[in-house]
Amino acid sequence: MPKRFQYKAKNPRNETVQGTIEADSESRAADQLLGRELIVISLKEMQSGNGALGFFKNFSERVSKKDLAILLRQLSILISAAVPLVQALRILSEQATNPGLKTALADIVTDVEGGTKLSNSLERYGRIFSDYFVNMVKSGETSGRLDEILNYLADQQEKDYELQSKITGAMAYPIFIMGIMGVAAIVMMTFVLPKMLAMFTELGPDVVLPITTRILIATSNFSQKFWWLIIIGVIGGFIAFRAYVKTPAGKRVYDFVKLKLPVFGDLLRYVYLIRFSRSLNTILVGGVTIPVGLKIVKSVIGNAVFEDLITETLKEVEDGNPISTVFMKSKEIPSMVSQMLSVGEQTGRLDDVLDKITQFYVREVNATIETTIKLIEPAIMVVLGLGVGVIVSGILLPMYTLTSKL
Numbered sequence: 547m548p549k550r551f552q553y554k555a556k557n558p559r560n561e562t563v564q565g566t567i568e569a570d571s572e573s574r575a576a577d578q579l580l581g582r583e584l585i586v587i588s589l590k591e592m593q594s595g596n597g598a599l600g601f602f603k604n605f606s607e608r609v610s611k612k613d614l615a616i617l618l619r620q621l622s623i624l625i626s627a628a629v630p631l632v633q634a635l636r637i638l639s640e641q642a643t644n645p646g647l648k649t650a651l652a653d654i655v656t657d658v659e660g661g662t663k664l665s666n667s668l669e670r671y672g673r674i675f676s677d678y679f680v681n682m683v684k685s686g687e688t689s690g691r692l693d694e695i696l697n698y699l700a701d702q703q704e705k706d707y708e709l710q711s712k713i714t715g716a717m718a719y720p721i722f723i724m725g726i727m728g729v730a731a732i733v734m735m736t737f738v739l740p741k742m743l744a745m746f747t748e749l750g751p752d753v754v755l756p757i758t759t760r761i762l763i764a765t766s767n768f769s770q771k772f773w774w775l776i777i778i779g780v781i782g783g784f785i786a787f788r789a790y791v792k793t794p795a796g797k798r799v800y801d802f803v804k805l806k807l808p809v810f811g812d813l814l815r816y817v818y819l820i821r822f823s824r825s826l827n828t829i830l831v832g833g834v835t836i837p838v839g840l841k842i843v844k845s846v847i848g849n850a851v852f853e854d855l856i857t858e859t860l861k862e863v864e865d866g867n868p869i870s871t872v873f874m875k876s877k878e879i880p881s882m883v884s885q886m887l888s889v890g891e892q893t894g895r896l897d898d899v900l901d902k903i904t905q906f907y908v909r910e911v912n913a914t915i916e917t918t919i920k921l922i923e924p925a926i927m928v929v930l931g932l933g934v935g936v937i938v939s940g941i942l943l944p945m946y947t948l949t950s951k952l
Contacts, residue, residue: 551575551591555584557660562587565653567670583660609647609674611710615703617647622696631692632659650674663687678825678842685832695832702828709820709911713813716915720922727930734937735769758940794850801850805878809921813914816907818852819883823907827900836896837863851878869896 551572554564563584569575572589579586617638624634635658639651650671657667665684668675679699686695739762755763769776790796805811825846829839837860844856859872870888873879883903890899 551589553579553584553589554587555579556587557656558583563656563659565656566649567653584656609644609650611703611707613644613647614674615700615707617642618696618700618703622693622700625693625696631664647674664692676846678829678846681834681838681842682828682832685829685834688833698828698831702824705824705908706821709817709908712912712915713817716919716922719919720926723926727933731933732769735766736773739766739937740770756940756943758936759944762937762940798850798854804849805851809914809918813911813918814849815878816911816914818847818849819879820904820907820911821847822852822856823883823900823903827897827904830897830900836869840869855879 551567551569552564553567553575554562557563567575567578569578572591576586576589579589620638620641621634624637625631629637632655635651635655639648639655642648642651653670654664654667657670658664663684665680665687668683669680682695682699683692686692791800804814807814822843825843826839829842830836834842840856840860840863844853844860847853847856855872855876855878859869862871863869868888868891870884870891873884873887874881886899886903887896890896
């Protein structure tokens with residue numbers, strides 16, 4: 547894993563510059579600085595920030611899609627206004643409020659000022675700038691259309707952020723309600739129900755309690771005696787799940803199951819199709835070849851099932867076959883997408899077809915989100931009603947039975 551070093555050096559104009567650099571060792575860091583025509587004055591390794599303090603530091607330095615979208619838009623405007631690249635980057639570095647982005651931009655300014663290409667400098671910060679972003683900038687530098695490419699990237703990043711915000715907003719309400727219901731259920735089972743159910747447990751074995759009452763008593767007793775076991779089980783289950791999902795086999799199973807979820811499975815499938823079509827369209831517009839474009843898209847798609855499809859598609863393309871060959875055989879890809887891709891390849895207008903696919907599925911996502919939001923509230927009310935009904939019946943039924951015998 548690359549280490550981070552803080553340096554102070556002299557540039558070719560004999561000015562003192564400082565910043566951070568990532569490298570495997572101190573000697574490699576010094577070689578990289580020398581390659582930028584910088585004479586090292588001091589170079590020391592920065593603390594990796596382990597533990598809780600390091601976690602919060604890394605969290606605060608995380609660059610969000612919103613931060614990146616704003617950066618791209620500002621950079622594209624400055625470049626379009628004929629502001630020199632170094633000056634534009636310096637302005638953005640000074641204005642940046644995110645610590646991680648500010649540090650990265652300061653280093654990039656030093657790199658570019660020393661003669662390094664922007665794409666090569668961005669490549670060092672893979673945690674912020676993806677392969678997709680770096681390759682698009684590289685194509686803009688090669689074609690002399692950097693301002694157009696940056697503007698196009700800004701548009702796509704803003705659309706991605708808008709889509710993500712809509713999905714997050716749709717998911718926030720049910721997650722919040724389910725969380726409140728879970729907390730309420732724990733409080734009821736641990737503190738409220740034991741006192742109300744105590745009188746039923748004292749009636750003795752001769753009184754046959756309804757099944758709902760017996761379930762409530764058993765659940766309440768278990769939660770009171772083994773609350774620590776429940777906490778350990780939840781935390782342990784979460785850790786085990788995360789560890790399994792990080793394995794290649796686990797990720798494939800998890801991503802496959804996500805696509806089969808009712809309502810949300812279709813929504814996620816649309817999102818992955820949008821990522822594929824929008825990313826590949828942007829790459830092709832930037833002048834990148836289809837095989838290289840597919841490799842880049844694979845790294846940003848975010849689902850193992852689709853990544854496997856793209857890997858198979860890449861092999862077909864390298865063998866001289868159309869992109870649509872593998873997609874037509876897959877059950878995860880709608881036939882409309884495969885047919886449109888085939889038409890786009892035959893007519894030589896693949897970029898236009900990808901744009902149309904993106905627009906279509908953006909509308910589908912918006913419609914699905916609206917429908918889901920309308921369905922979520924009554925569904926939650928039904929679940930809440932069933933839960934309350936079980937608790938009420940578990941308490942009222944034995945009371946009714948007892949009073950009827952008096």
